[in-house]
Amino acid sequence: MSAQGKFDAGSGLYYTAQGPSAGEAVLLVHSIMSDGASWARQSAWLARTYRVIAIDLPGHGQAPVAGEVTLSGLADAVTRLADTLGFARFHFMGVSLGAMIGFDLATRHAARLASLVACDAPSSTPDNYAALWDERIARARREGMAALVDETLARWFTPPTLAGEPALVAQVREQILKTPVEGYAHCARAISRFDYRDGLARSPVRATLAAGEADGVIVPAMREQARAMPHGQWVEIPGAGHLPQLENPAAFEAMMAGHFGKA
Numbered sequence: 535m536s537a538q539g540k541f542d543a544g545s546g547l548y549y550t551a552q553g554p555s556a557g558e559a560v561l562l563v564h565s566i567m568s569d570g571a572s573w574a575r576q577s578a579w580l581a582r583t584y585r586v587i588a589i590d591l592p593g594h595g596q597a598p599v600a601g602e603v604t605l606s607g608l609a610d611a612v613t614r615l616a617d618t619l620g621f622a623r624f625h626f627m628g629v630s631l632g633a634m635i636g637f638d639l640a641t642r643h644a645a646r647l648a649s650l651v652a653c654d655a656p657s658s659t660p661d662n663y664a665a666l667w668d669e670r671i672a673r674a675r676r677e678g679m680a681a682l683v684d685e686t687l688a689r690w691f692t693p694p695t696l697a698g699e700p701a702l703v704a705q706v707r708e709q710i711l712k713t714p715v716e717g718y719a720h721c722a723r724a725i726s727r728f729d730y731r732d733g734l735a736r737s738p739v740r741a742t743l744a745a746g747e748a749d750g751v752i753v754p755a756m757r758e759q760a761r762a763m764p765h766g767q768w769v770e771i772p773g774a775g776h777l778p779q780l781e782n783p784a785a786f787e788a789m790m791a792g793h794f795g796k797a
Contacts, residue, residue, distance in 0.1 A: 537577065537588070539596065545615040548590035548597040553581030558648065559624035560584045560794075561612060563632030565654075565777065566721050567679075567686065567710045569595025575783050576627075576790065584794070587619065591631070593717015603720045605728055609638035613646055625794070627651035629779060634725055640741065641733030650741040651793055654749050654776050657759045658729040667726040671719045679718065683710050690776040692748045702780060731759065740765045742793045746774030746781060 537550035550570055560580050562573040570588030577586045591608060592600035612635060616624050625648045628636040633655035640650050673681050687696065687703060687710075696703055734741075743760040745753050747770050760768035769789045771778035779786045 537586075541597065542615050542618055544618055545611040546592050546597065546600050547611055547615050548595060549615065550577075550588045551585065551619075552577060553584050553586045555585060557583055557585040559616070559619070559621040560586050561616065561621075561624050561626050562586065562588045563591065563612070563626070563628040563635055564589070564594065565630030565632060566725070567594070567682075567713045567718060568706070568777075569709060571595065572629075572706075572709070572777070572780060573627075576779055576786065579787055579790065580794070584625070585621075587615070587624075589615070591721060593714050593720055599714050599717045600720065603724050605634055605638045605724050606642065608635050608724065609643065612639065613643055616646065622646075623648045625649045625651075627653070627790075628655075629653040629777060630655050631721060631725055634728065634730075637728075637730040637734060640737045640739045641730050644737050644739050647739045649793065650739050651790070652741065652743050652756075653778060654745045654752055654756075656752055656755045657731050657734055659725075659727050664726040667722045671722050674715050674718055679711050679713055679715060683707055686710055691781060692746075692773065692775050694773075695775075695781050699781075706777070706780070731762070734759060734766075735762045735764075737763060738765065742767050742769055742789065744769040744771055744778065744786075744789050746771045746776060746778040748773075748775040752776075 537552040539550040541548045564572045569590045573588045580586045590597040626636050633652035636652045743756045745756050757768045760766040771785050774781040
């Protein structure tokens with residue numbers, strides 16, 4: 535089942551679509567320095583039942599660099615794309631930056647969401663987050679994306695994966711390197727300060743929050759957030775760090791089966 539890709543000028547998003555046109559829609563959004571292709575295995579799994587839309591955000595994958603962006607602006611772009619594709623409601627699954635967009639959707643566009651899967655993202659930023667991202671942006675602008683590669687891979691993957699999965703690590707390394715510096719900078723600034731805790735505590739959306747067990751402080755933060763949501767559940771993905779859909783896809787699909795049912 536091949537995916538068809540297209541750029542949508544109204545939203546500024548590139549997307550690929552696969553699965554039955556009459557199926558319920560599932561929209562997928564990637565992490566920073568990645569693209570919709572990072573969902574390839576999950577897209578194929580879902581496309582047996584669902585209409586699957588894998589999105590490239592501005593300045594990532596095949597979507598051109600836009601101007602400054604915000605999380606709310608990216609969430610609004612997702613809803614515009616859904617409008618264009620004729621989806622009154624849709625399921626949404628995002629990892630890292632994608633999950634932050636999902637939090638915004640669950641807070642401001644809850645009526646549009648059939649459900650939410652949010653992976654490996656805090657629902658609010660610590661005090662030092664803006665300075666941390668400003669430093670990374672400055673380094674990328676000064677030295678190029680290569681300056682961020684090794685430290686990013688070390689944050690995203692567990693040591694066994696870094697040592698034992700060279701093809702996967704090389705694939706993600708290439709995604710980081712091909713990300714335009716300004717595409718990275720705009721999205722990095724968008725995630726430097728936010729707080730969705732109060733909105734999520736009131737959101738009526740059925741949500742699964744998940745994270746790789748090795749993803750540091752994000753794990754307890756997301757566990758606590760799931761417990762604070764009216765219809766939230768928490769799933770910890772073993773043997774994975776920041777990108778569990780890539781590092782332990784079998785366990786990730788078990789989580790998906792619990793959320794979506796058997797696709």
